[in-house]
Amino acid sequence: MATEVAIFAWAVVGAVSAGWPDSLSLRLFALLTAFAILHMEATRPAEERRRAAHLSGEHIDHTGVWTCAGALVLPIPLVVALVLVIRVRRYFIARKPPGRYVFTTFAITSSALAAQALATATPLHNWVRGARVEPNEVLAATAAVAAAFGVYYLAQTVVIGIARGLRGDWSWVSILGHRKENADLAITLCLGLIAAWGAGVAYGLLLAALSVVVVGYTRHTQRIEQLELERDRLEVDALHDPLTGLANQRGFNPAAALALVADQARRRPTAVMMFDLDRFKQVNARLGHLGANEVLKALAGVLRTSVRRDDLVCRWGGEEFTVLLPSTSRADAWAIAERIRSAVESMTVELTKAAGGRTEQVGNFTISGGIALSPEHGTDLATLQEYADQALAEAKDSGRNQIRLTPAVPLPGPRSNRERTLDPS
Numbered sequence: 484m485a486t487e488v489a490i491f492a493w494a495v496v497g498a499v500s501a502g503w504p505d506s507l508s509l510r511l512f513a514l515l516t517a518f519a520i521l522h523m524e525a526t527r528p529a530e531e532r533r534r535a536a537h538l539s540g541e542h543i544d545h546t547g548v549w550t551c552a553g554a555l556v557l558p559i560p561l562v563v564a565l566v567l568v569i570r571v572r573r574y575f576i577a578r579k580p581p582g583r584y585v586f587t588t589f590a591i592t593s594s595a596l597a598a599q600a601l602a603t604a605t606p607l608h609n610w611v612r613g614a615r616v617e618p619n620e621v622l623a624a625t626a627a628v629a630a631a632f633g634v635y636y637l638a639q640t641v642v643i644g645i646a647r648g649l650r651g652d653w654s655w656v657s658i659l660g661h662r663k664e665n666a667d668l669a670i671t672l673c674l675g676l677i678a679a680w681g682a683g684v685a686y687g688l689l690l691a692a693l694s695v696v697v698v699g700y701t702r703h704t705q706r707i708e709q710l711e712l713e714r715d716r717l718e719v720d721a722l723h724d725p726l727t728g729l730a731n732q733r734g735f736n737p738a739a740a741l742a743l744v745a746d747q748a749r750r751r752p753t754a755v756m757m758f759d760l761d762r763f764k765q766v767n768a769r770l771g772h773l774g775a776n777e778v779l780k781a782l783a784g785v786l787r788t789s790v791r792r793d794d795l796v797c798r799w800g801g802e803e804f805t806v807l808l809p810s811t812s813r814a815d816a817w818a819i820a821e822r823i824r825s826a827v828e829s830m831t832v833e834l835t836k837a838a839g840g841r842t843e844q845v846g847n848f849t850i851s852g853g854i855a856l857s858p859e860h861g862t863d864l865a866t867l868q869e870y871a872d873q874a875l876a877e878a879k880d881s882g883r884n885q886i887r888l889t890p891a892v893p894l895p896g897p898r899s900n901r902e903r904t905l906d907p908s
Contacts, residue, residue, distance in 0.1 A: 497559035519549035529705035551675025554598035727783035735797035754816035755867040760802040849884035
């Protein structure tokens with residue numbers, strides 16, 4: 484609020500000091516406003532998709548082309564008016580709470596006011612509006628443009644960066660932004676410089692051509708971002724189970740193998756557990772395919788919340804799951820497995836009926852598990868999973884809803900002939 488009050492005061496004092504705009508400024512304002520609205524209308528679908536994709540990150544709005552142009556050629560009252568027209572129009576596709584959107588609007592206003600102040604304090608304002616640049620002034624003009632871009636960037640960066648810092652994130656990336664977004668902003672500002680110059684040439688006819696470029700740039704950016712998002716999603720999907728969001732075998736196996744090697748190098752034990760939801764065919768028959776899927780998703784949630792951050796969880800297939808616990812002793816593995824078993828036993832799942840949309844809570848689920856340890860039972864993932872699976876089979880044969888540990892000395896022979904112990908020590 485203090486920042487908003489300060490920027491509002493800056494705008495009011497500047498507007499009062501500037502007085503009534505001249506006719507050239509009014510004409511430039513009308514041109515920039517018209518082409519800004521044209522740009523917003525032509526790119527509305529693309530901008531909506533871009534904003535939806537950037538909900539959790541940084542978003543560069545390409546209407547900054549027109550804001551930057553206005554800051555370089557207009558007096559303060561018209562700069563503020565241009566920003567307000569753009570932001571009011573953009574609000575109808577914004578995906579931010581009103582308070583945050585207003586704050587961002589003040590931050591953009593601060594950038595425009597800072598760039599306008601620098602432009603009017605140097606010959607840049609007149610140069611962009613059509614004054615001749617002498618050969619010996621080229622370096623000075625270049626420096627003035629760079630400085631205007633710099634203050635435009637810094638004003639928003641300081642205002643928004645401090646706000647993020649006060650919410651607890653003081654990282655440099657959070658304050659200064661990512662390289663990709665900063666590059667996008669640099670291109671936007673360069674297009675803004677061209678727009679500022681083009682507004683005063685041939686009665687703004689050059690802005691028509693530039694608006695085509697800006698619209699194309701926004702649409703092209705959205706397409707590239709969509710392709711990158713789809714590529715990232717494909718990479719994630721290739722390594723994760725689409726139903727539960729847990730790692731699949733392709734994602735789990737390399738990470739598990741590395742964890743085993745790391746523990747062996749440090750002479751630490753590793754626990755591998757196999758779990759199977761009891762009587763899943765009956766669950767499927769009772770709740771239907773969609774209901775059974777909801778149960779599997781709920782079970783995945785139990786596994787996530789029951790293990791530690793560095794533990795690895797995988798949907799191995801069907802209703803079977805595997806968990807690798809790095810640096811975990813026999814007793815600790817038993818405790819974690821029991822925690823999972825108990826959580827599943829008390830788990831309830833909310834299902835929505837197809838007819839009428841009525842919801843109901845279903846429960847009475849159980850899980851069985853088997854545990855093997857490295858290096859006690861083996862040093863590779865496949866061997867450990869085999870022993871854990873054999874222990875799981877005995878838990879099933881012994882009545883389900885229990886955990887079995889592979890004995891310290893694995894016994895040869897078929898699974899049905901093996902003897903297992905319930906003692907975790």
